[in-house]
Amino acid sequence: MRFELLRQRVERAELRVAGCLDQAHAHRHRFGLVWRHSWSPARIVVAGLLSGFLAGRAEPLSRIGGMRWLQMLGTVSSLLTTLQAASAAEEAAQGADAAADAADAAQQAASGQPAAAPGATAARAEPAGPLHPPSPAEAATEMSER
Numbered sequence: 619m620r621f622e623l624l625r626q627r628v629e630r631a632e633l634r635v636a637g638c639l640d641q642a643h644a645h646r647h648r649f650g651l652v653w654r655h656s657w658s659p660a661r662i663v664v665a666g667l668l669s670g671f672l673a674g675r676a677e678p679l680s681r682i683g684g685m686r687w688l689q690m691l692g693t694v695s696s697l698l699t700t701l702q703a704a705s706a707a708e709e710a711a712q713g714a715d716a717a718a719d720a721a722d723a724a725q726q727a728a729s730g731q732p733a734a735a736p737g738a739t740a741a742r743a744e745p746a747g748p749l750h751p752p753s754p755a756e757a758a759t760e761m762s763e764r
Contacts, residue, residue, distance in 0.1 A: 650705060704754055711751065 673687075 707754070708751060
């Protein structure tokens with residue numbers, strides 16, 4: 619095969635992967651929203667009662683000491699809190715980006731320059747990189763290096 623044909627196939631494959639990543643991110647975000655909105659107070663109470671009943675009825679749990687059970691519950695609650703904080707940080711970052719774009723547009727309008735397309739300033743300012751936001755550990759590392 620010719621090199622040009624291989625290069626075109628690779629470019630098409632990269633575009634498909636980027637599209638699938640965007641679609642997966644959109645589906646994950648939509649799932650998170652639906653998950654949070656579906657937990658009404660009545661459902662939370664019913665889930666708590668049901669899990670308490672099942673925990674009381676399970677024979678293997680009687681062999682586990684009460685302290686270990688409480689440690690496990692504390693670990694799970696910490697995990698859920700961390701996930702909620704990461705989700706809130708992601709939403710705040712998106713809101714900050716939108717506010718920065720709006721401020722740039724307002725500044726350009728005030729100075730009389732024609733407004734650029736939304737996201738054009740972000741495309742110029744950020745180098746081409748991964749399509750997903752960095753993990754919290756990577757973000758913390760970047761902030762501490764500055």
